[in-house]
Amino acid sequence: MSFGQGDPQGPHGGQGPQGPQAPQPWGPPQGPAGTPDWAALADDAAARGRRRRLLLIGGGVLAAAGVAAIVATAIVASDKDTGGTKKTATGPAPASGTPASPEPTFAPVAPPAPLDPRDFISEAGKDKAPLTPATLFPEAKPAVGGRVYERTATSATADCAAVTQGGLGSVLAGNGCRRVLRATYVRDGVAVTVGVAVFDTKAAADRAKDRSTGNIEALNGGGSPEFCRATACRLTANAEGRYAYFTVAGYTGNKPVTAEDTKALTAGRDISTYAFGRVLARGRAAAAAAAAETPAR
Structure with a gap:
């Protein structure tokens, strides 16, 4: 006994086994009777907006951290260049090997002249x-x-x-x-x-x-x-x-x-x-x- 092609019923009058489904084409979610699902579209757009804001915020934080790191590096490099010496209002730090102020000098003191026995x-x-x-x-x-x-x-x-x-x-x-x-x-x-x-x-x-x-x-x-x-x-x-x-x-x-x-x-x-x-x-x-x-x- 054979079944006709248009007969949806199997030998027991129930739904027969389903074969592999064909892939759905890309596009907006479909509602009943093939119409767009506008509610799903709105939810998807809102989700994408939230992800974009998170990416922007994260990028700003990373950028701020990078700038802070650059500034810190510049400060450290500045300290190395000056040998860690802070500049004051009196002027720049002295050059290497130059004393900060003149060394005091003292005139030699001549020993007392020997007394003449005569x-x-x-x-x-x-x-x-x-x-x-x-x-x-x-x-x-x-x-x-x-x-x-x-x-x-x-x-x-x-x-x-x-x-x-x-x-x-x-x-x-x-x-x-x-x-x-x-x-x-x-x-x-x-x-x-x-x-x-x-x-x-x-x-x-x-x-x-x-x-x-x-x-x-x-x-x-x-x-x-x-x-x-x-x-x-x-x-x-x-x-x-x-x-x-x-x-x-x-x-x-x-x-x-x-x-x-x-x-x-x-x-x-x-x-x-x-x-x-x-x-x-x-x-x-x-x-x-x-x-x-x-x-x-």
């Missing part, structure tokens, strides 16, 4: 140290030029002329001699007496040395034999500061000194050098004490 022994007002045979001739066996002498006697007197011979007494007194300190040294059969005459000023001592004549009187004692009594001897005269100092040197036993002699000549020069050193030592000690008392600048 200034302290040139006048009585500055020469205040004790002056006795013990302070002026402290060594019992001084060495000069490698030669050792033994001190045998010392003395001091305010009567300057009393310890001189010839015209030296009047020269000392005429220039204001205050006192004479003497000491005798012996070495190898030669004896030397040195007499140090003390004045108030250097000028007076210099005049006494320049005008000296005669000699200081030899000082015996301490077991040393007599020397330079009414016999030829070697003489010296010098001055340092307010001191004039004289020596007389000769052989013990009062043996005369000849013109060719060198031993008495050397001994006299040695003791004269020693006297100079002792006088200058007074000035050095006074200068050192004055420097210690001067406050540091």
Whole structure:
């Protein structure tokens, strides 16, 4: 039994199985009888408007975030360019390697000039140290030029002329001699007496040395034999500061000194050098004490 093509009923009188449906053409939703579904169209248009607004808002947010990122990057880059130094109202930051303000400079302070020992022994007002045979001739066996002498006697007197011979007494007194300190040294059969005459000023001592004549009187004692009594001897005269100092040197036993002699000549020069050193030592000690008392600048 066959069925005709126009018969919609199957063998049991029900709806038969449906085959694949044909695709619908693109277009607006269809209503009954093929008319457009205007309500669906309105809903679709409204949905599309909402999606567009969301896209615009999202794009604006992204654009704002991008601008903020660019500004932040520019600020960071600016900080890197200036080394992080903020500009102030006083002007731009200094260039690299240039100090912000001039470094203070200080003029060098010169150290105080050293004190001259001779200034302290040139006048009585500055020469205040004790002056006795013990302070002026402290060594019992001084060495000069490698030669050792033994001190045998010392003395001091305010009567300057009393310890001189010839015209030296009047020269000392005429220039204001205050006192004479003497000491005798012996070495190898030669004896030397040195007499140090003390004045108030250097000028007076210099005049006494320049005008000296005669000699200081030899000082015996301490077991040393007599020397330079009414016999030829070697003489010296010098001055340092307010001191004039004289020596007389000769052989013990009062043996005369000849013109060719060198031993008495050397001994006299040695003791004269020693006297100079002792006088200058007074000035050095006074200068050192004055420097210690001067406050540091």
